[in-house]
Amino acid sequence: MRIGQGFDAHRFASHDAGKPLWLACLRWEGDGIEGDSDGDVAAHALIDALLSAAGLGDIGTLFGVGSQSDGAGKHGAEMLRTTVDYLNERGMKPVSASVVVIANRPKIGKHREEAERALSEAIGCEVSMTATTTDGMGFTGSGEGVAAIADALVEPVDPSTRQAV
Structure with missing residues (x-):
């Protein structure tokens, strides 16, 4: 088995932007998060953790970066x-994950x-989630944005059967 860690941070969009707030694959009340996709920092950090654990790069490697990337506009x-x-196509599958917002x-x-x-339904294994503040410090503490850290455990599988090897 292999473990990986991911991180993501985005600022909140202006109220005038009318952008919905997506976090942990759910729509929340309040102003949205800036980003080329839906800005879901929990999902993005989890993507980085999964890819890191599998030794397959990061979110930019898979989806690209910017408004014309493969991830643009996606949830x-x-x-x-x-x-x-x-x-799965590269012989790995998620076993367990954790996200801190x-x-x-x-x-x-x-x-x-x-x-x-x-989150668990999206990746096919148990995902736990916790939350914290920075007690007024930094951009998250001043209310300018939101960040997330994720850890993921993956294991090798036979790509033809998707069973653990």
């Missing part, structure tokens, strides 16, 4: 499913289980 859940398919908002607590289910 986190779709990007996670694409990532898992990419891993670092932000003042949105408040994760009352939607934690729903977010864990959405």
